[in-house]
Structures are given as C-alpha cells and as structure tokens.
Amino acid sequence: MSAQCTGWIHELRGQTMMFTGKTRVDGEWVVREECFSRVQTLGADYQNSFSRKVTLVVHGELTGNVKDADRALSGKLLKVIESRCEGRHIHVVDNAGYSDLLFGAPARCRDLKVQGEYVTVMPEIGEGFLGGPFDRLRLRTRGIDRLEAGVLGRGTPRHDKLLSRLVERVAGRRALDVRAPARRGPQFDLGWVSERTAYGAWVAAPEQSGNEGTRRLAEAVEYVGKSARPAARHGQVQRVVVLEDAVDLSSGLRETARTSGLLIGKVKDVPL
Structure with a gap:
C-alpha cells in the first residue's frame, strides 16, 4: 500500500498540524511547546492526536524505515496513508521541510509507502541541494x-x-x-x-x-x-x-x- 504526492506545500497558514518524533529546525532540536508557538505565530493550528482536522504532519526524525506499525510514531503515518487512500490528502514534511516553511520557503510533500512492517518515507533526488x-x-x-x-x-x-x-x-x-x-x-x-x-x-x-x-x-x-x-x-x-x-x-x-x-x-x- 502506498500514498503518493508530487505536490508542494507553500505556507503554514491555515494548516492544522501534528508532530511525530524529534523536531529540529535547521539541525537544532526544538521542544514541542516551541514548535506549537512558532506555527501559531504563522497562522497554523496544532493537535497532539490524529483526527480529520489534521492537514499537515511533520514526521521529525523518522527518515528511512519506521519499524513496528503498532507504535504511535509509525501509527500516525499509517493514518496518513489510510486517509490519502480514501481520497483525503494530508501533507507530510520532514524536519528540513518544516524548517523551510518556517522561513517562508516551499516544502516537498513526501511520499509514504508501507512495506511489510515498515512505513517508508520515500527519499527525493537532490535533497539538501x-x-x-x-x-x-x-x-x-x-x-x-x-x-x-x-x-x-x-x-x-x-x-x-x-x-x-x-x-x-x-x-x-x-x-x-x-x-x-x-x-x-x-x-x-x-x-x-x-x-x-x-x-x-x-x-x-x-x-x-x-x-x-x-x-x-x-x-x-x-x-x-x-x-x-x-x-x-x-x-x-x-x-x-x-x-x-x-x-x-x-x-x-x-x-x-x-x-x-x-x-x-x-x-x-x-x-x-
């Protein structure tokens, strides 16, 4: 099962966000409360749990394969995949994408794929360049x-x-x-x-x-x-x-x- 997206997200304003994993902004770890404060300043909202209101997920330090679909971290990404397959698109960005959005730059919406017990955040050619x-x-x-x-x-x-x-x-x-x-x-x-x-x-x-x-x-x-x-x-x-x-x-x-x-x-x- 996969959920593909080739689009971009251009700003945080109007998004309802959820965070997974450890969040870094340009390589510096930022506590969750600070993340909440920053996105609210830019006109976004946030939630701690998944619901139909969520439009953007920051997957934090989950690059590569996220093992154990029963854990909360990968479970949130599975919810994203399920929602996408049902026709309700949810954006997913990594730490680099979240950092770009905070500074007014667009971020790639990431593809996700389930392979056995893994949720894979699909890599992009030229990341960081x-x-x-x-x-x-x-x-x-x-x-x-x-x-x-x-x-x-x-x-x-x-x-x-x-x-x-x-x-x-x-x-x-x-x-x-x-x-x-x-x-x-x-x-x-x-x-x-x-x-x-x-x-x-x-x-x-x-x-x-x-x-x-x-x-x-x-x-x-x-x-x-x-x-x-x-x-x-x-x-x-x-x-x-x-x-x-x-x-x-x-x-x-x-x-x-x-x-x-x-x-x-x-x-x-x-x-x-």
Missing part, C-alpha cells in the same frame, strides 16, 4: 552581493538574457522537474532533475573588456568551484557553469572546471 519549484520572480528579488555581481554578472541585462535562454531550454522539457536552489544550499540560478541526477546551473555572464574577458570567466568558474560542495542524500549532484555562445571555451577554462568537479558549456550543451 534542490529547493522548491523554480520561481523567476523570487530569483529576481533575491539579494545579490557585490562578488556575485562582479564575478557572475548577476543583476545585469547580459546575465538575465542568458538565464532566460537557459530557463526556456530546460523548462521546455516537460519530463524535467525544474527547481530553485535549497534555502541553505549553494545558490545556483536554475536546477533540475534528470533521471537520478540533480543539476544546479550557474549562469556566468560577467562584463568583458578586452583581455579581461578570459580572466573574468576563470574567476567565475573558480567561484562556482569553491561554492559549498553538496552532500547528496539521495541520487547524484552535478554543478554546471553556463556561458554565452560567443565565449571561447579555452583549455584552461575546461581544466579549471574539471578539477573542480564542474561541467561547463553553452546553453545548448546542458545535460537534460
């Missing part, structure tokens, strides 16, 4: 520091034009799951999932003048290479640097990218 659905407006309004502006060209018309071309190519493939970066992960421009690999692409379109062009592009590749290396909790992660068509992909740029574990190329070269 990929965030919610790609949102161009959110991308445009995010803070851009001077280093990103100088090295990558973020916030400039050239960068915006190249990013638009990348979005058009990736989003045009209906089979791809187009995503934003995780709230606490490396801040790439556009992410997607293809087969079992999560891709994160940085568009590099720095202002170029004479012989400075090659140096600036090398700086851009090094900047991405030094970005936090993601620890893939499920599936593979691949970082990509996307350059303008007119750029000469020198052997030096390719070698810098290779040693940093990056793919580098033009929009037409991105792996889909």
